[in-house]
Amino acid sequence: MNLKPARKFLKAACAAFALCLAVFALSGCSGKFVVLDPQGPVAATQQRLIVLSAVLCAIVIIPVLAILVFIVWRYRDKPGNKAPYTPDWHDSKLLETIWWGIPIIIIGILGTYTARDTFALAKPPVSDTTPITVQVTSLDWKWLFTYPDQHIATVNYVQIPAGVPVRFQLTSDAPMNSFWVPQLGGQEYTMPGMAMQLWLQADKPGVYYGTGANFSGKDFAHMRFDVEAKPQAEFNQWVSSVKQTAPALTKSGYEQLVQPGTSEKTLYSSYPDGLFDDIVNKNGGMYMHHSSAPGEPGESSGTSATGATGTSGMTDMPGMNHH
Structure with missing residues (x-):
């Protein structure tokens, strides 16, 4: 048996593996792996x-x-190899127990911890502070953030108070996308006619990278934004500054914003009442809460999306096709 091709392949595979390790190590020197x-x-x-x-x-x-x-x-295949040759071998109860039993145990362990943490993360992080709500709308090719309690809006920029749970409500007025801030938590989809929910929290002040994690057209790579966490007092000052200095987002301004195209960071001192609900309703109107029971933190924000009651996780909206 000619082993030269196999040896060449093995050497090439080792070289490729070494190259990958080198790239991995060098990239680690230049910055952090935000997911980790x-x-x-x-x-x-x-x-x-x-x-x-x-x-x-x-x-x-x-x-x-x-x-x-x-x-x-x-x-x-080597002359003198005395490895046993058993062409009539059929089965081994010991081996079958091992190669079936170990995966079953592993899946059971992984499934248990995944289910436990998934249900736990559907609720606000444990905190002695009152959560805030930020409504997120993905557009072509930009992100609109509205603050229902503060009644301000931003584009491609989010500021939140550090150490405070944040309830992100997400929808889309464009093709489906995915909202992702790796250092704060996993991604959640944004879909037309659907309002999803994602709880996140920044433990300390800082600037965190956010992006759209879904292909959504030619300029999807520009759907990046910064999430800046600041102490509560500085967050309050920022809100006051935006209200005093930024222009208002009008209905006509939103109609221009929703048109395909990229955008720079923009701040708005106000926005039309019920804008987020209108966006959801015009595309179908279904709210997916994954929420805590009524009366738990974060159940009041002044909008129909957050004022829903019940623990079913979904609220029917006007105009929704119930079939």
């Missing part, structure tokens, strides 16, 4: 799930790769 740099309780919980998943996968992958190397070496 949690700056809030939601991201920290999700990072633990990532680590757990990696460890459980390694329990399978490493032994399988080691057995593969052993089999290739042990049963190689």
